[in-house]
Amino acid sequence: MNKIYVLDTNVLLQDPLAIFAFEENEVVIPAIVLEEVDSKKRYMDEIGRNARQVAKIMDQFREKGRLHEKVPLDNGGQLRVELNHRSFEKMKDMFDEKSNDNRIIAVALNLLLEENMKQDSKPVILVSKDALMRVKADAIGIQAEDFLSDRVITSDHIYSGYLESYVSVEVLNKFYKDQKILVKDINCQHVYPNQFVILKDELGSSASAIGRIDTECKVVIPLIREPDHVWGIKSRNVQQRMALELLLRDDFPLVTLVGKAGTGKTLLSLAAGLLLTEDLHKYKKLLVARPVVPVGKDLGYLPGEKEEKLRPWMQPIYDNLDYLFNTKKPGELDQILAGMGSIQVEALTYIRGRSIPEQFIIIDEAQNLTKHEVKTILTRVGEGSKIVLMGDPQQIDHPYLDEYNNGLTYVVEKFKAEKISGHVKLEKGERSGLAQLAADLL
CATH class of the missing domain: 3.40.50.1010 (5'-nuclease)
Known part of the structure; x- marks a missing residue:
């Protein structure tokens, strides 16, 4: 009918x-x-x-x-x-x-x-x-x-970027000895390129391993050796370890990170960006941007020049940079950034029409982007650049977006089968015991 x-x-x-x-x-x-x-x-x-x-x-x-x-x-x-x-x-x-x-x-x-x-x-x-x-x-x-045709996914389960597989001790030993096992050995129905695998002993012992499915979905390979620290930061849980793997590799120009507040998305991305830009010189600049989705959208209501107007919206980025640079005095971070010149903090308002080659690009709060906006951003990425999109799809301030139709979820789902991208959903909060409890209870 x-x-x-x-x-x-x-x-x-x-x-x-x-x-x-x-x-x-x-x-x-x-x-x-x-x-x-x-x-x-x-x-x-x-x-x-x-x-x-x-x-x-x-x-x-x-x-x-x-x-x-x-x-x-x-x-x-x-x-x-x-x-x-x-x-x-x-x-x-x-x-x-x-x-x-x-x-x-x-x-x-x-x-x-x-x-x-x-x-x-x-x-x-x-x-x-x-x-x-x-x-x-x-x-x-x-x-x-509700209008559901714009939803990228139809279920409540957003792609996590990793899976758990219970295998025999023989398979675990083979993985450590040969530095690889076949995908068919992990007993999983469907896998994606660059998806992580947590291998656990099927008999319940503490033996375990972390691997990554290769781009051809044929073998599971070990992760790269984690540095002693990345600008003073070390991974605190298995998902953060996976995130660092994606952030530090050159062969993944697109990385998406999803997680609740306090899971370390921004801090890990900034630390990796500083290492690759300042220490290893693999990129010319570190560009950090986030959408301006406030209560009242116009930057013009704030006093001062562009940098002064942007400061309140970009403050979460500066908070993480303060931590990484271990600044003690007011204004010290601004002096450091002015002296370095290779770190640029921007609002996404100014990204249209740009071409951004050879830069490490971090887009924070990407869950507040629409599909069209995220397409505009990804098509700005030039040759030799790496872009990291991150956010929490459950914390959306945009009036017409939700957990299932926002730009971040859109990119995660559309690129999960592509060889050039990687994704991890961070689960455990590491900011503080209070922050984790608040994220869970509230």
């Missing part, structure tokens, strides 16, 4: 191509949605870009017919802009305020009541990224759904 999907504004602003995601069903866009999209088209961010793309798509549909009637879609569905079902009469006793959200719900309700009068009625479904919008719709009897 065909259905009628009424789209909320946030669905289109999150994914302008959402119109085409409903197969052979009818897609209804209330007129108030077009007004809300129109009010966003002058924004100079991702939402503004999406609003302009929605406008172009709708304008192209005018060539196929009158939008307030029905325009055919290539997937067999139909699209129309709803003008006639705006009456607030049926809702005035439930929701007194005529807000834009309530007007969209009113369109869905009036369409539902009209369909219920027909012999061959169609289900009417309101699609919204706004949880409270779905709750309000459900409260008055309208079926409501």
Whole structure:
């Protein structure tokens, strides 16, 4: 049975191509949605870009017919802009305020009541990224759904970058002796290039080993020898050891790190970047950037020049640099960075249009990036550069992103089968006992 999907504004602003995601069903866009999209088209961010793309798509549909009637879609569905079902009469006793959200719900309700009068009625479904919008719709009897087609993954299990395998002592001994074993020896159904393997004794002894699946997915090989320290930092758990393996190798130009607050993502990345840039001179610069997703987005409200405006947003980076450089006095870190000249801390606002060759690039808080933004960043990476994307998909400040559709998760899932990338999910907090307890309990 065909259905009628009424789209909320946030669905289109999150994914302008959402119109085409409903197969052979009818897609209804209330007129108030077009007004809300129109009010966003002058924004100079991702939402503004999406609003302009929605406008172009709708304008192209005018060539196929009158939008307030029905325009055919290539997937067999139909699209129309709803003008006639705006009456607030049926809702005035439930929701007194005529807000834009309530007007969209009113369109869905009036369409539902009209369909219920027909012999061959169609289900009417309101699609919204706004949880409270779905709750309000459900409260008055309208079926409501989240828009899930933009999700990179459909389950709660994001790729971790490693697996555990219980093997015989003979296999463990062979791994230590020959410095490799075949992938078929670890008894795993499906593996990915550069995925880590924690080998454990199947009989329960303490014998264990850590290996990495090669790029051809044929053998498991040992990790490189860990340095005595990386700018004073040593790995404290097995996932941090895996992360350092990826960060210090030249053959992985893309590394993604996921983990809760305090798991060491930023500190390990900065330490590895400083070692490879300052000590080993494998890269000309260390570039550290993070998206500016505050409460209130404009940097212009902060006083001073660009560096002064950026300082509050970049402070978490400077905190880690303070620790690595072991600074004691106020202003000492700024003097060190000015003297070195090879460390650059930037906001992602300024990355569009750049080409970045021979640099070690760290993108912090990447979970607040959209798919389009993360594509823009990765296409800036020049020859001889290495880029590290990290963040916590469960701590997202962007209004239209969640754990399953953000840019960081998108890159992890899209690149997990590629030979040039590596990924680790850090599990254990190492900042402090209090920080770990807070991350777990709160």
